[in-house]
Amino acid sequence: MPGEIELSPTDDLMEMVVAGCTAQAIHTAAKLGIADVLADGPRTADEIAAEVEAHPDGVYRLLRALTTRSIFTELPGRRFALTPMADALRRDAPNSVRALVLMAGHPITWETWGQLAHSVVTGEPAFWKLRGMRVFEYLARDEEYADLFNQAMTFSSNIEIPTILDAYDFSRFHTIVDVGGGQGRLLAAILRATPKARGMLLDIESVTAGAPRVLAEEGVADRCTVHSGSFFDAVPAGGDAYVLKHVLHDWPEDKAVEILRSVRASIGDNGELLLVALVLPDDGSPHLGKVVDLDLLLEFGGRHRTREEYRRLLAEAGFELRRVVPTAGAASVVEAIPA
Ligand SMILES: C[S@@+](CC[C@H](N)C(=O)[O-])C[C@H]1O[C@@H](n2cnc3c(N)ncnc32)[C@H](O)[C@@H]1O
CATH class of the missing domain: 1.10.10.10 (Winged helix-like DNA-binding domain superfamily/Winged helix DNA-binding domain)
Structure with missing residues (x-):
């Protein structure tokens, strides 16, 4: 010009x-x-x-x-x-x-970003160095920060959930288990879209405490049970769909495989595993997820993964990646079945 x-x-x-x-x-x-x-x-x-x-x-x-x-x-x-x-x-x-x-500009978030060099040099989350504990342990102790975290999660879910429901048909499932499902916003939306299905929500106690209110507001409380506990210990059995939305990206390989093995131990032979995740392109093309990935390194020791990385992770836990369904948003649905 x-x-x-x-x-x-x-x-x-x-x-x-x-x-x-x-x-x-x-x-x-x-x-x-x-x-x-x-x-x-x-x-x-x-x-x-x-x-x-x-x-x-x-x-x-x-x-x-x-x-x-x-x-x-x-x-x-x-x-x-x-x-x-x-x-x-x-x-x-x-x-x-x-x-x-x-959340993004909070002093805790910025202090963590100020230690990016520590994470790049050691491969360790700077958050652990600064706070002496993992993010989820910290959230259970800092009510104000946890409240912001939950509000930010709810905000992202509100934008993302319609794109997931538009892209993926859940109607063939009878019992849907949302593993690390927060306060149940996604599960409630899936249950509203599949009036005959039942749901099970699993998350840690400090998070599920808010779930009954959300499920009641959404009118699905009578079709959904809430389970408080760790996915490292056990995942509820009896589902034919196990959904993990933005859960694995918080964890390094060994822990992510542990979570998937927990699901594998509970899922039936005909069950399906649905990972809702941001799948990075395999090539060198620019992608905002490559920048956000640094936040996962800094805070959780987790990562965004490519399709091939998801395939390998799933295989290690006894699953076979069947297909990746894109949505109109940033996330895709990675569909897998017991191998
Ligand atoms: C990034 S959030 C995603 C929440 C929700 N799936 C969503 O997409 O809005 C990760 C979730 O994993 C849960 N979580 C972390 N550690 C857990 C554990 N050991 N057992 C069960 N849930 C856990 C957190 O409480 C949090 O709700």
Whole structure:
């Protein structure tokens, strides 16, 4: 395009480095609830600051910085208004990403990312070094962080679940077991789509405590039992479908195989295993999952895997990968059967 300035490689690089500052600015705006204050129309920086109990000049500079990325827009008289991106930071926006933003920019998350070199050099999750325990143990002790984690999971599930149900037909199953199923959002949606099926939800106790409410809200509580316990100890028997959504990516190979072997011990010969997972391309093509994969290394010692890596993992636990069904979202359904 005539007049367009071409960025040099160093400009490109520096832009990506500064993106970290923008990420924290977005987090701060979300944390203070600034988009919520602007829901009814533009306000001055001073008015916003009074509303969110912050420093007027600090709020002005924060919003001015974010306008450079089209998150908020500045009007005459130091007034600011929402843009479509800023609107998605509101608590009640239909497409709100607030929970994910709060989690991604949380000081605990950032402290962990600050130790990326440790994870790259040792192959160990920096989270363990910093907190002396695994993420799920930590979540059971820090209510505020756990609450954010669950909200972020719920948010991702709300976006993802319709794409899974559109892409995959669960109607042939009678009893669906959701292993590491959180508070049961996916299972509830599957049961609503398959009115004759029954469900079993397995997760650790601190998470399943919230499940009865979710299942009742979704109107499926009478068709679903809740099991509190570890998938390393046992997985409920009697299902003909075992679903693991975004579970294996939290674990390194040996632990992932242990989880799959637990399922293998409970699944019948005609049962099917359905992994809902982000499957990385086998070639060197760019993919956002390759960046998110670093977060799995840092926090969990887990990883995103390619189709071939899933095939090998499944084979080690006694399963045969049958097919990978893409969805309109980032995840696919990896279908496997007992070998
Ligand atoms: C990334 S979350 C995915 C949750 C849910 N499947 C979803 O997609 O929204 C991983 C889940 O594994 C559960 N989990 C972790 N360790 C577990 C264990 N030892 N036994 C059972 N569930 C476990 C966590 O509590 C969490 O709900």
